[in-house]
Amino acid sequence: TRRSRRPSLSPDFVEALRAVVGAPNVSTATAVREQHGHDESMHPCAPPDVVVWPQAVGQVQELAALCHRCRVPMVPFGTGTGLEGGVNAVQGGVCFDLSRMDAIAELSLEDFSVTVEPGVTRKALNKHLRGTGLWFPVDPGADASLCGMAATGASGTNAVRYGTMRPNVLNLRVVLPDGRLLHTAGPRRQPRKRAAGYDLTSLFVGSEGTLGFLTQATLRLHPLPEATAVTVASFPSVGAAVACTVQVLQAAVPVARIEFLDEVMADACGRFSQMELPAAATLLLELHGSRRSLAEQQQQMEEIVQQNSGSSLAWAEGLDEREQLWSMRHNAWYAALALRPGCQGYSTDVCVPISRLPDVVVETKQDLQASGLTGPMVGHVGDGNFHCILVFNSQDPDEAQRIHAFTQRLGRRALAAGGTCTGEHGVGLGKRALLQEELGQEGLDTLRSIKAALDPHNLMNPGKVL
Amino acid sequence: TRRSRRPSLSPDFVEALRAVVGAPNVSTATAVREQHGHDESMHPCAPPDVVVWPQAVGQVQELAALCHRCRVPMVPFGTGTGLEGGVNAVQGGVCFDLSRMDAIAELSLEDFSVTVEPGVTRKALNKHLRGTGLWFPVDPGADASLCGMAATGASGTNAVRYGTMRPNVLNLRVVLPDGRLLHTAGPRRQPRKRAAGYDLTSLFVGSEGTLGFLTQATLRLHPLPEATAVTVASFPSVGAAVACTVQVLQAAVPVARIEFLDEVMADACGRFSQMELPAAATLLLELHGSRRSLAEQQQQMEEIVQQNSGSSLAWAEGLDEREQLWSMRHNAWYAALALRPGCQGYSTDVCVPISRLPDVVVETKQDLQASGLTGPMVGHVGDGNFHCILVFNSQDPDEAQRIHAFTQRLGRRALAAGGTCTGEHGVGLGKRALLQEELGQEGLDTLRSIKAALDPHNLMNPGKVL
Numbered sequence: 001t002r003r004s005r006r007p008s009l010s011p012d013f014v015e016a017l018r019a020v021v022g023a024p025n026v027s028t029a030t031a032v033r034e035q036h037g038h039d040e041s042m043h044p045c046a047p048p049d050v051v052v053w054p055q056a057v058g059q060v061q062e063l064a065a066l067c068h069r070c071r072v073p074m075v076p077f078g079t080g081t082g083l084e085g086g087v088n089a090v091q092g093g094v095c096f097d098l099s100r101m102d103a104i105a106e107l108s109l110e111d112f113s114v115t116v117e118p119g120v121t122r123k124a125l126n127k128h129l130r131g132t133g134l135w136f137p138v139d140p141g142a143d144a145s146l147c148g149m150a151a152t153g154a155s156g157t158n159a160v161r162y163g164t165m166r167p168n169v170l171n172l173r174v175v176l177p178d179g180r181l182l183h184t185a186g187p188r189r190q191p192r193k194r195a196a197g198y199d200l201t202s203l204f205v206g207s208e209g210t211l212g213f214l215t216q217a218t219l220r221l222h223p224l225p226e227a228t229a230v231t232v233a234s235f236p237s238v239g240a241a242v243a244c245t246v247q248v249l250q251a252a253v254p255v256a257r258i259e260f261l262d263e264v265m266a267d268a269c270g271r272f273s274q275m276e277l278p279a280a281a282t283l284l285l286e287l288h289g290s291r292r293s294l295a296e297q298q299q300q301m302e303e304i305v306q307q308n309s310g311s312s313l314a315w316a317e318g319l320d321e322r323e324q325l326w327s328m329r330h331n332a333w334y335a336a337l338a339l340r341p342g343c344q345g346y347s348t349d350v351c352v353p354i355s356r357l358p359d360v361v362v363e364t365k366q367d368l369q370a371s372g373l374t375g376p377m378v379g380h381v382g383d384g385n386f387h388c389i390l391v392f393n394s395q396d397p398d399e400a401q402r403i404h405a406f407t408q409r410l411g412r413r414a415l416a417a418g419g420t421c422t423g424e425h426g427v428g429l430g431k432r433a434l435l436q437e438e439l440g441q442e443g444l445d446t447l448r449s450i451k452a453a454l455d456p457h458n459l460m461n462p463g464k465v466l
Numbered sequence: 467t468r469r470s471r472r473p474s475l476s477p478d479f480v481e482a483l484r485a486v487v488g489a490p491n492v493s494t495a496t497a498v499r500e501q502h503g504h505d506e507s508m509h510p511c512a513p514p515d516v517v518v519w520p521q522a523v524g525q526v527q528e529l530a531a532l533c534h535r536c537r538v539p540m541v542p543f544g545t546g547t548g549l550e551g552g553v554n555a556v557q558g559g560v561c562f563d564l565s566r567m568d569a570i571a572e573l574s575l576e577d578f579s580v581t582v583e584p585g586v587t588r589k590a591l592n593k594h595l596r597g598t599g600l601w602f603p604v605d606p607g608a609d610a611s612l613c614g615m616a617a618t619g620a621s622g623t624n625a626v627r628y629g630t631m632r633p634n635v636l637n638l639r640v641v642l643p644d645g646r647l648l649h650t651a652g653p654r655r656q657p658r659k660r661a662a663g664y665d666l667t668s669l670f671v672g673s674e675g676t677l678g679f680l681t682q683a684t685l686r687l688h689p690l691p692e693a694t695a696v697t698v699a700s701f702p703s704v705g706a707a708v709a710c711t712v713q714v715l716q717a718a719v720p721v722a723r724i725e726f727l728d729e730v731m732a733d734a735c736g737r738f739s740q741m742e743l744p745a746a747a748t749l750l751l752e753l754h755g756s757r758r759s760l761a762e763q764q765q766q767m768e769e770i771v772q773q774n775s776g777s778s779l780a781w782a783e784g785l786d787e788r789e790q791l792w793s794m795r796h797n798a799w800y801a802a803l804a805l806r807p808g809c810q811g812y813s814t815d816v817c818v819p820i821s822r823l824p825d826v827v828v829e830t831k832q833d834l835q836a837s838g839l840t841g842p843m844v845g846h847v848g849d850g851n852f853h854c855i856l857v858f859n860s861q862d863p864d865e866a867q868r869i870h871a872f873t874q875r876l877g878r879r880a881l882a883a884g885g886t887c888t889g890e891h892g893v894g895l896g897k898r899a900l901l902q903e904e905l906g907q908e909g910l911d912t913l914r915s916i917k918a919a920l921d922p923h924n925l926m927n928p929g930k931v932l
Binding site: 108109110111112113133152153154155159163164166167176180181182183184185186187188189190191192193194195196197198199200202203205206207211222223225226246249250251252254289290292293296300349351352353354355383384385415418419420421422423424425426427431435438439440442443444446447449450451452453454465466 | 574575576577578579599618619620621625629630632633642646647648649650651652653654655656657658659660661662663664665666668669671672673677688689691692712715716717718720755756758759762766815817818819820821849850851881884885886887888889890891892893897901904905906908909910912913915916917918919920931932
């Protein structure tokens, strides 16, 4: 039935695509299609039939209208750094690689806002902002495109203080599946708040390419902190590290980052980055503020860590020293892979209410052990979100099966604890069954009726989320 | 055609309502219907045909299913403190007064969360939270119900620091128009963040009762500040007051409230509350923090106010003194009405990017003068949101016409400045034409297709928003 879904993917259709964007911006080469048919996920590659590189929003509209008329599936592509198979063209069709639309416009220092096209990554934006005193804090680790981060509902280490993508997107310019142009907050608008009709911006953030193409995002910027300090604390148990986190939040310490590593991950990270890090439940903490407020935050933090039997704190305040600590954290993925050279990695992504985090983490560690799996943990513990970086031999069917069973159990454990199967990576291909359990039939039916209303022919990134 | 929309509003239908909730919880008395047919708005009363008081969510579901079967319009009612005609039963039908469902459940101090039914107001919740060290900060002025605040997308004075309703709602239990029960984040779930499918919570926040009944809200709580300080500063111009605000935000002073009063309002508030307040552009500022961080914030604030030619600051730190200052601000509505005794009030609600605020405010003041209207201004200036409290004689058709023309011009002025026609009061009955201009045809069509998908018979609060 795949063939029946794209009756028009003929030479004429490809010629029509070329007429819109020019022949050099259309490719049917196998290598190119395979590059675009999978992201950094463990899902097998599903290449599109053709890849196009539109250069302007009008071209995206024309291409979408063409695909819409011919009922050809469309898959948006940013940097391919997603983790849940979001760019896999499971029904074939046209991959829209938007990376060549990379303008940064309308930077307003007074309004703390900027507008970016899909080719702009978070690092490119922050480089552009250098010297302005402003920055964009959402940091999912990878140097993802900002529109892709909006599409996924990304967050990461700074979310506990600065929020996820959703509150940091003021407006989106969307090409709808039939080629019409929608501005989710109205054309050229960017008030800091609004109560004017349903919140379309929040609807498209996290829609994973299933409702339309995000061809521009207006983002909320934040003032750069005057001073920053980073520290590491070891704890006797997961429970102590989480109790410390809750007390930090209750004391209203405006912590910028509070990252958890379990003892396996702390050990792996220390060895990988050649730093001394005890094999213990660990928190990596970052504080932002004026110099004076930083001193107070540091003192509060020291007291709370001590109350929870944490190690004494040494503070890194210089840029190099801080970056060294964070590169250790950002290399957690590679540190985990180094535990079993030649193996593949997959990151789980559950998020639970913080009160349930110690139990869920401890049960998950027991499950890993009972399953004979390697899966060191890192977590955005201030949000209750943690990842097991599973390292496994994908050529071993038995181990692959155990990995699958483990991730299903972990998802259900999070659901039973009042949490979600995905805090920040999205549903993509692999979590659709869990999503149904999470939302219930009425929830899923509601999502489906919204999808059917906005994409009645199911052409936008079909097979994902729903 | 009104009659044709409710063919079943017969004695039998009313009897069927009584069978669900018991006869004492159904009223067709004129006085009761009229009480429920308008909120604190300037729209004329449009009474429902009948008012029901369900006592439990199952009853709301049964009543909705009954109305749905008979195609009878349904209007949700909380406290009636809305400002845009949201509860007016313009097509008649059944008003669901949800105030008797008033349970507060599942308070979790570790998770900073609580679950409330529609009868719980923000003051009742904060009273319930006394002694816990937590509070719910969103404060629209009126003691509105929290589910009503969610329905409107309310915000108010604390939003600049704590956000509007949207980021403070974790989950909503919704009765859909046909009586099915939806939990927007899944049943019994409350992770602090999630990336699991379209964000239904954000869709229902601000839906103004047009998509379903909000019968329960799970809210995010915040730690109470250790110390609080309030001050008032006078400025030589609107521009100076706004420039001061921008610098406060750029300096990352975590200001909790930053409220603007124009010289007319400052004068009226001072006289109404018998306090000395110069007739000048004024900022009313509140800071939250630990004692030490408060001292630093106060010093930063003093420097920035001085740089912008503001008056020297005296700080109110005791509860009584602070409440006195805020009661002056909260009485702004009555202070405005006192300018023309016997007249009616109406509050406008535009919100613009902060960089455009001085121009928009100055042009609006000129417009008021040229139109011969009284409309002192208050504003949540940190968000770019301001209100003209128009005081007018509604019996004078000429003045009523000038009021209407002025509010339309003000809405269009905000739109031209990249803003919105409503920052926090909602669209309701009166801003539907402006909403179309704000979103454009594609935006409005998208809202309509969502409405049609979730409420195909247009039974939920018909005539509002769209």
